[in-house]
Amino acid sequence: MSDIKFSSEEKTLIVAKLQRYFSEELKQQIGRFDAEFLIDFISEEIGGYYYNRGVYDAQTVVAARLEDIGDQLFQLERRTDFKR
Structure with a gap:
């Protein structure tokens, strides 16, 4: 199986959703770099x-x-x- 990869457009959408979730649900701000890092971790590990x-x-x-x-x-x- 190949690695799970997203296009840049998909990643931009996912980053925005993750940032919104952190902001609205966790009352924390997460930067683009941290959001991308988290997405990569989730993709690889989960x-x-x-x-x-x-x-x-x-x-x-x-x-x-x-x-x-x-x-x-x-x-x-x-x-x-x-x-x-």
Whole structure:
């Protein structure tokens, strides 16, 4: 798996959200450098957990769709004298 990387536009948005959270919820100011450092830390140390949860969720969706497709294919079968 490659590292979690954000574009500069994404990082700018995330930094702003983190700064706003610190200001509104924690009543503390956090500079851009510190916010970027925190984002990098979270991405490296915690990001994999969120990434894996997304992969698991995607696997569940794909498995359900494959089951639906299998059911639909079974419904397409024509009756024959052949016994399985």
